[in-house]
Amino acid sequence: MSTTPLAVKPQKPWQATPRQRVTSAVVYLSSVFLTVAIVALTPLAGKLAYFFLFFAVLIVVDFIVHYIRLGSAAAKDSIVRTLVAAGITVALLPIISILLTVFNRGRRGIHWGLFTHDMKINSVNDPITQGGLLHALTGTAIVVLIALIISLPIGLLTAVYLTEIKGRFTRPIKFLVQAMSGVPSIVAGLFILSAVVYPLTKSLNGFVGSLSLVILMIPTIARTAEEVLLLIPGDLREAGVALGGTQWRTVAMVVVPAARSGLMTAVILGIARVAGETAPIILLTGGGDAVNLNPFSGPMGSLPFYIWKSFAVGTEESITRAWAAILVLLVIVFFLFITARVLGERKRK
Amino acid sequence: MTSEKENGENAMESALSSVANSAAQSRRTPGTQAMGVGLEARGIHAWFGDKHVLDDISLDFWSGTVTALIGPSGCGKSTFIRTLNRMHEFIPTAAMAGEVLLDGKDIYAPGVDVTKIRLKVGMVFQKPNPFPSMTIAENVLAGLKLAQIKVDNKDELLEECLERAGLWNEVKDRLDAYGGSLSGGQQQRLCIARSLAVRPQVLLMDEPCSALDPGSTLKIEETISQLSSSMTIIIVTHNMQQAARVSDYTAFFLSDGGPGSMIEVGPTGEIFGRPKDKRTENYVTGRFG
Structure with a gap:
């Protein structure tokens, strides 16, 4: 040429x-x-x-x-x-x-110590190089993970009911899921406070915080998963059933695996939705300053709580700390969204 | 309708005994002719909501034969074959009447396990639909997994099914590739192999070549010819040449605005050569208005 x-x-x-x-x-x-x-x-x-x-x-x-x-x-x-x-x-x-x-x-406010120290022996007014976010990071991770473990099966089964079973309650459930995605997070927090904390546990800990996030997470996962499952062609369902599969086995082996990458997106959007939730966390987790890996006992720190608490103090150091924590939280949420996009758009080979 | 059916059966028997010069007959070896009625539809009606779409179809499908269902769009061919493996009931508004006898037993009888029926009466769809999350090998064996059937030698079954579907040589080196990586024609043969793995007695094919190019169509037709010696095949097609090439018997369906009904059935050679009904003649010669 x-x-x-x-x-x-x-x-x-x-x-x-x-x-x-x-x-x-x-x-x-x-x-x-x-x-x-x-x-x-x-x-x-x-x-x-x-x-x-x-x-x-x-x-x-x-x-x-x-x-x-x-x-x-x-x-x-x-x-x-x-x-x-x-x-x-x-x-x-x-x-x-x-x-x-x-x-x-x-x-x-960003330095390596942030990721290796907690605030057990430091106050937010100490110089920024002392103390760190470790308790908040582990707390957020644990609370969100527990919320995910509870929400994922419920959200996914809701989506399966809405798209595959299409029973008599499809319309009301669809409506409720949509309405639930508009529930203010403080309402979710107060609900858990009055329905679980006061009558049952009588103490604040990471787990009850997770329960409030579950209320916020289920609608996000259910709606995203529903949209993804609706994209799976009906052909595949018919093919599965025509091969002698029951509806349950067809959904579990054909429909859900075909929607795998989209369901991944649903999970990540669910996590991103609740990772920065503040109101129910302030109400329910107790907001400790030390690393606490046991969600069932003792106060548990979290990034939103740390940000809120640091801002409330109002000194120069504490506000710098708050901004650093916001940056860390934002980077995490951004990273999750980008992962969701990449997984959602990935073409199968 | 009854007299037409009897005519059809008489005609079928005479066709079987005669050394017909039709291509369909010549490829059948004498020993495997046989065989009695494998699947019988008795007075099938079908409705979608209030719309009566299928009117009193009675048709017998003989083991080891290929029956083509032809007719214009909307005459109920697809609806009819979907009543034969109980896929019709998947449409929420669907209703039906009549009996479908498989080995003499009504598949709509109360207490019948519908998944077992679909294992015996397999189906290939209009659009190739391999399972996208599965590899070629997993696709072929998907039916076993879905129906929870245990097989001793999966590799043998895999090779056998792909071989019978005429796909083995093309995919034997990439069984771990995803089904979606194949061409449309290969995907459709993969779907055929997938249907064969659960060893159905009857294979329903709903316009299996309508989404394929002529080369792939030819391959599928070869596959059908090979399969027909060991099972009952019922194929819906809009392609008259295809019906003439692959089938032993042809049934012509027509709807005059009302429910679809079967106008005529007989050996393929007769339907295309000497149709008894004027409407059949018009359709097969392309003068259909």
Whole structure:
């Protein structure tokens, strides 16, 4: 190929020509200029004014340019395009802002000791290099793991009931699961407090914290698993049954394995949903400062509790600690979401 | 309807005894002819909700033969074969009437274990549907696992089933690959091998080649020919040439807007050569309006 010069070269005629690029650059630049001019000449001021004026001006300028060059249909199209761009910016800005803030403030409190020490002998007012998060990390891990062990079978069986058995109660259960996913976490915490802690255990520990997370986790797992199971073609179910399998064996051996990667996503979304839950944890786990590996006895620390407690103290050191813990929690949740995405999109070989 | 059925049976017997020049007959070795009726449908009606879709179908399927069901879309062919292994009841609004006798016993009788019926009457679907979470070998043996059947030598059974489905040579070196990695035609033969592993007496095929290219179709047809000596095969097809190539008997179904009914049944050569009913003739010659 390289030796014989081709008469025809591959081209992309649908791409913008240099002239068009200059035009759009002029549109953007003049919009910026006009925005600045308007802000300077009117009583408007501040970041928000710049932000909204820029998009308003851009819509007008873009509309005029498109109207002159391509007519009214293209001009209307340009309005919608600018509005969409404005919408995505509005949606993204707070997220990016949160991430940057957490990273900037949190990184000052990050050091290796965080992951090897707890706060048994330190107070949150000690220098940031002393003490650590170990008790919070182990506590969160244990509480979430117990919640997962209880929620996964219940959530999965709910999803199987909704998609495979389709009994008389499918509609009410679907409705309840949806309603449950909107339950405020404090309600879940108070429910466990009044239904389990006061009448039964009479003490706060990691396990009752897990129970409140179960209430929050089941709807997430059930709904995600339901969506995943609905994607499995009915063909496979029929094939399993036509081979002499009972419905239970067909679901267990054909349908659920076929949905494996999607169910993995359901699990991880469930974990990510509850890992940062604060209200029920504050109510129920007792929030210890030392590493406690026994969920059935004694107070158990957790990341959200540690963050809440450190902020409440309000000294410089304690607030730095809180930001560091937020960064750690955010990284964990992010990591889980990314894992869920990768597992969900992975193609089978 | 009864007289038509008797005509059909008489015709079948005469066809069996004569040295018919049809291709279907010539490949049958004399010793394996036989064999009596393996599966009998008696007065089958079917409904979906209030809609009566199948009207009084009576049809016998002889062991060791291939029966093709032809007819335009919506005439109830697929519904009919799904009544033969009790897959019809999977549709929530479905209802039926009539009897299906397998070895003389009604498969709809109270107390019959439906999973055992489906083991004896296997099914291959329109779209190839290997189980995506399983390898080729696991797919073939899936029926054993699903039905909890113990087999002494799984490797032998695996090879035998793939061999009979005409797929062994193509996959013997990659039995651990996933079923989804095969081509469409290979996947369909894998599904056939999967059905064979539980040793059914009857194999129902619901348009098994409609999603396949002509080359794969030919392979499946070869597979059908090979299988037909040892089991009863019932195939629904829209491809008239296919019906003529693979089947010993052909039944023509038609719906005139109401429920589908069987217009005519007989040896394939007669249905395509000298159909008794004008409507059959119109359909098989392509003049169907």
